[in-house]
Amino acid sequence: MKRVTSEVAYEYIRKRIQTGEYPPGFSLVTEVLSSEIGVSRTPVREALHRLATDGLVEIRPRHGATVKQMDLAQYRDFCGLRLALEGYAAMLAALVHTPLELRTIKLALDAMRTHTERIIVDDQDKVAHEALMAEDVRFHVSIMSAAKNNLVKSEILRLHLVNRILFGPADPSGPPIKEFANKAEHDENRRRVLANHEEIYDAIARRDAPAAREAMERHIQDIIDHAALTFGGTPAVRELTPEELAYRG
Amino acid sequence: MKRVTSEVAYEYIRKRIQTGEYPPGFSLVTEVLSSEIGVSRTPVREALHRLATDGLVEIRPRHGATVKQMDLAQYRDFCGLRLALEGYAAMLAALVHTPLELRTIKLALDAMRTHTERIIVDDQDKVAHEALMAEDVRFHVSIMSAAKNNLVKSEILRLHLVNRILFGPADPSGPPIKEFANKAEHDENRRRVLANHEEIYDAIARRDAPAAREAMERHIQDIIDHAALTFGGTPAVRELTPEELAYRG
DNA sequence: ATTTCAATTTTTGGATGCAATTTCTTAATT
DNA sequence: AATTAAGAAATTGCATCCAAAAATTGAAAT
CATH class of the missing domain: 1.20.120.530 (GntR ligand-binding domain-like)
Known part of the structure; x- marks a missing residue:
């Protein structure tokens, strides 16, 4: 074990959202993200929840996470x-x-x-x-x-x-x-x-x-x-x- | 699968904290809680994180979760x-x-x-x-x-x-x-x-x-x-x- | 040709196992 | 007796596996 893996996932996703690479409404699929980042789905899940409480991501239960969009x-x-x-x-x-x-x-x-x-x-x-x-x-x-x-x-x-x-x-x-x-x-x-x-x-x-x-x-x-x-x-x-x-x- | 199990865990722990059964400073061990609630450790973990963002629980990485106490x-x-x-x-x-x-x-x-x-x-x-x-x-x-x-x-x-x-x-x-x-x-x-x-x-x-x-x-x-x-x-x-x-x- | 319904695939939420780290215990030394 | 060090136990965090639910695809009927 290197270090807090969930932190890596959190920063990775946050950065992509901030640079606009993941635009508002973009679907954040745990499987895709985990293979992309190189960690398992568990820390990705945790990162998405943290991002949701930050207000950057919207999670609808059983429907997955998307980048938050505001009117x-x-x-x-x-x-x-x-x-x-x-x-x-x-x-x-x-x-x-x-x-x-x-x-x-x-x-x-x-x-x-x-x-x-x-x-x-x-x-x-x-x-x-x-x-x-x-x-x-x-x-x-x-x-x-x-x-x-x-x-x-x-x-x-x-x-x-x-x-x-x-x-x-x-x-x-x-x-x-x-x-x-x-x-x-x-x-x-x-x-x-x-x-x-x-x-x-x-x-x-x-x-x-x-x-x-x-x-x-x-x-x-x-x-x-x-x-x-x-x-x-x-x-x-x-x-x-x-x-x-x-x-x- | 019945329903959102993590929600059950969240409500369970929140209620105990509110009634004072888990007083400030009380150590919240995932293993104990999961067997007590009757779910696995994963949803308990998630519930603890949510409670932490609510400000009810304090999580120190690698040290576990405790009921928050304020001076x-x-x-x-x-x-x-x-x-x-x-x-x-x-x-x-x-x-x-x-x-x-x-x-x-x-x-x-x-x-x-x-x-x-x-x-x-x-x-x-x-x-x-x-x-x-x-x-x-x-x-x-x-x-x-x-x-x-x-x-x-x-x-x-x-x-x-x-x-x-x-x-x-x-x-x-x-x-x-x-x-x-x-x-x-x-x-x-x-x-x-x-x-x-x-x-x-x-x-x-x-x-x-x-x-x-x-x-x-x-x-x-x-x-x-x-x-x-x-x-x-x-x-x-x-x-x-x-x-x-x-x-x- | 379009719409609806069913089967397949995808994906989420949860359970369990494993490795690493921290804490507790115990023993040895000063 | 107190303090420290080493090992044992416990606990966290991550990975993998499984089941349930949703999305998608495809086929059939109107």
């Missing part, structure tokens, strides 16, 4: 969760951050500013794009670390994982997503994100908890709105679940 | 999560509730009022105690249903599950929990809970989203404070994790 309504629910948690984390961070934690947040913010400027000058700068994304993550992670609530932190990290998958690198065989907006729109969006981050940082720095929460919530709401635009124009009236309908009689 | 610090983190989510749900409910959903919430509130009065008159009324707990749950569930975000709802329900376990029926072999306060204190607490609920309801009814959130957050904060008292007097300074310490260099 806009589900995405909005998802972002609502993120909004609630990250807003709370920002609030906590404003209250309990240490000077060092504040500096860590500021470092990420400053780096983002630099990279954003660079991208606005040269749209094709791949390195700057990569760096910007990395610093964006660092900014958010720094805030939830400063909040000092590990449960909240791990929940948010789990959500980020899903977000990356559904709106990540590519969606080669998925439904036709609306073509990217033009550069001017993109630049405007980047500036808005940066402005949002600055607001959040300032509120945390002056220990203004309500303002920090509001700023973070506005930021995430902006993300939702932006995604709604690129996703497709439909206002997407929410479907009511049977469970919800039960409340009406 | 006060962890409980506060846990309640923080609940506060963030239920506060958000109350806000949403204020914004998007239908008249029927509002009435459902009011029904639970009215029932709670009745049962609380009854308990204050007769402390020993077991039926009223049961009913009060049930209506308390109904009140909270009605609100998250009215919020119409299934993800948030299922997350909160998961949290409620854990809450029930750690502060549920009994903890026979656990550390000596401070003896229950006297009746006057209890009655005061019950009245405060009811007043909280009324505030929450009123805010939702008049579609005042910020007030609904604030009232809910105050309510949960009260619960935390109350638990801190009955748990033990220690202020419980949070331990820093190695991960957090990394941020300091």
Whole structure:
């Protein structure tokens, strides 16, 4: 025995989903995966269950596992969760951050500013794009670390994982997503994100908890709105679940 | 094959944890459980993993599973999560509730009022105690249903599950929990809970989203404070994790 | 030609066996 | 007597095997 085999299976599948090699709706057959990875079906099964609790995979009993796919309504629910948690984390961070934690947040913010400027000058700068994304993550992670609530932190990290998958690198065989907006729109969006981050940082720095929460919530709401635009124009009236309908009689 | 055996195992173990038959820290050995339940080790393993993601069980690789135990610090983190989510749900409910959903919430509130009065008159009324707990749950569930975000709802329900376990029926072999306060204190607490609920309801009814959130957050904060008292007097300074310490260099 | 029903194949969920690792026990040494 | 080391027992994690359920294919009847 080498090491935790189920971990290998988990990482293997997760990576494929994230890169888009296994697109949303893709059927994940244990037998195929196990022979592909070179382990038996047991650890694959376990990995799929873990991915299901992460929200990356959907398992219907006796029907197998598929890569999760979300419609806009589900995405909005998802972002609502993120909004609630990250807003709370920002609030906590404003209250309990240490000077060092504040500096860590500021470092990420400053780096983002630099990279954003660079991208606005040269749209094709791949390195700057990569760096910007990395610093964006660092900014958010720094805030939830400063909040000092590990449960909240791990929940948010789990959500980020899903977000990356559904709106990540590519969606080669998925439904036709609306073509990217033009550069001017993109630049405007980047500036808005940066402005949002600055607001959040300032509120945390002056220990203004309500303002920090509001700023973070506005930021995430902006993300939702932006995604709604690129996703497709439909206002997407929410479907009511049977469970919800039960409340009406 | 009869039915989903892993479901049987899951319910079996969950119930035992909730009733306190398996107290916090209790060692959950797959072999023992499988022979006790009458299924093989595979579904037991799966059930334990599910319980771990629910937060009821702790699994350390190669060391087995134990019933999760929380200290006060962890409980506060846990309640923080609940506060963030239920506060958000109350806000949403204020914004998007239908008249029927509002009435459902009011029904639970009215029932709670009745049962609380009854308990204050007769402390020993077991039926009223049961009913009060049930209506308390109904009140909270009605609100998250009215919020119409299934993800948030299922997350909160998961949290409620854990809450029930750690502060549920009994903890026979656990550390000596401070003896229950006297009746006057209890009655005061019950009245405060009811007043909280009324505030929450009123805010939702008049579609005042910020007030609904604030009232809910105050309510949960009260619960935390109350638990801190009955748990033990220690202020419980949070331990820093190695991960957090990394941020300091 | 299309639809329906049955048989075959595929695939999941569960049981069992096996190897590796951890823990418990016991004995020996300081 | 206490502490450590070695071996024995127990327990986890993975692989394989088996049975039940679902999907698919093919044939027959309308």
